[in-house]
Amino acid sequence: MGVSDPNQSARPGRILARDAFRTLYKRSDNENLAQLVYKLASEPEKEYYNPRLLMGMFPTLFPFGIGALEDPKCVRKLSFVAHLRAFMESSILDVQKHNSFIFIAWNMVSRRLAHLYSRLAVSKRSYDSIARDLLAISPEAILHAVSFFEQSSGSFNSDLPPDVEKALRLVREVKSVSSCIPGSEGAKRRAQNEIRGYSAVLGVPHLFITLNVSALYSPVFQFMCGNRTFTFDTRVPILGTPRERAVHLAENPVLAARFFDFMIRAVFSALFGWDFSERRAEAFTGILGPLSGW
Template structure:
């Protein structure tokens, strides 16, 4: 919401966008992270989880992250916490960028292949906002007329500064371009989740799968 209001101070702040992303990622991690264990080990693992203190888990986590310290120096409780790593699987399929999310995407692609057959076209879409008059308008440059075939743009250095200053506008530009490509060129109806009656330049799409880097 704060990135969409008329006042763009939040967009232009040097660190707010990173803090907001960090909070969003933490929220996703808290809400969509699950533990899975073998049924035979459930009772024993559950008992270990409730018996280990948060301080112990924090210490073991710090050792693993920094790779400092020797495991032989751990006490009994810390060793038990370390053993849990081999008994508990962490499921993070709904957290973007996690390894589990990548595996989930790969499994979904294989499911599409099984249901629809091998994909007929592999496409990489990489719209460049820096040289696009559409992005300049999204940035807030009202002097540009999109009715002109070749609108006059500010110098390249200024366009690069604008791109770095407003990554939210760049993200909106990317979303706009991808949506237009699929709707106007490929004839895909995002509302009804199917190909339009007229189809597109490739005919009527049966299905597609896309990811962002």
Template sequence: MILQTGNKPINEYFNPSLFPGMYPTLFPYGDCGFEDERRDPKLSLELHAEYLLDIDGGMFRKHWSFLFVIFNLIQRRKVHFQTHLAVQRKNFHRIANQITNISTSTLLQLSKKIEAEKTVSTLTPSESQAMSLLNQVKTITTHVPGSSGAKLRMRNEIKSYFGYFGMPHLYFTFNPSAVHSPIMQVIFGDDSIDMDLEHPLVPDPHIRALRVAADPVAAADFFEFSWRALFGTLLGWDFEQNRTKPGGGVFGHIRAFYGCSE
């Protein structure tokens, strides 16, 4: 095996050899990397990663670092592509010129001083100008999962639901336990679980907890399966038609619902 080093970072965009080079045990033939222009039809990074994590055997989702690296890469992409800057219309041209004239070295030095909690008096004129932009430019990250902008967008959507459908009749928290569920053990790949029994026999709690830790994708699939089963079976929601079922559910016919995961 040849390990090459250098002082220039490897490009992470549209580089199909990146992950085969990082994970030779997962890509033993050095092929099938992400965003390969030769692939027809084209496959997005996120969809390709989702496919790899669902492959039988779990070699990708059970790898000790692949999950973290690919999630970090996807999150970085969302930040790069979905982050926008907003300013007042009257200040647009002035601020645009200031942004284009600020050097990366100035921003780097300013970030170091902010991190070290330096006072404003220690800033150079160019750093002070960059600092003033922070008060005039707003960062919009409504489509970046986990960001404050995404949370604000969800709050606004919920308020819009209130205005259109009225106040909701039911609030509840849904928290299925992956450790104690026999369904989770089946999703994990344990074929010995007999789901025809009223109380299926499951392994010891310690083993079940280790399985959840070893395969977080299976735990996420279990949560997805559980809440969809709840809404589809108990509450009578048809996900294919995106409306309530003709017979409704235990609370009658649902007009709308809104949910989010922590």
């Protein structure tokens, strides 16, 4: 079937569903009997505090309806993110090796962070007028503007309807701030500002290091995957064929992320003498001397 991202596609959702189910559909002995039943409800499933959502999407991961996220019947209450982290850190590999569960679940986490931490920012000189326009504009006007944009294919003329022109002005003047969402432009700017802050307080960094941690060629990662066919006593351990190593990496991206975090922490703690729990240099100064920050 392939993978399609509805957020980056101009094709409507009904067209994507039609093509997907046309691929799945196979004629049986009875031409009027399909081998797949597709049920539609009048309302979409709720995303928040709905234990049936992920359990219904991935029934094989939650046998007998046990272990659903945000389940009110759970004895120990866990947040959505804490429950996901427990899945990722557990020894149950069904969740970690699933083809789509971790991507869909963490996409839901990103959406929740966007709902919680997104802010609107405007310039000081246009604050008063923008505030009045935001209070005055109606949802119907926004829907009208969206439909107008879709029909015009992104090309705007000078003779725009008043509500469309007002919505377009809001789009130009109002900026969304999302620095708490991992991978967003706001998060990248936040990291850049942190680097500038370190440079302002501690001075320009004296050394720039690039750590190219590759799980594909690392015996540590292959050992974490369960490969016991080699020993660390040899200088160049034989890790298997390139295809076998690539399969180990592709089938468990959670373990690959854990390996990356482990190697970065090992380098900074063992070689550079950095204490992650105290967020400062250890008594052992490391090969570069005492570190002020990184």
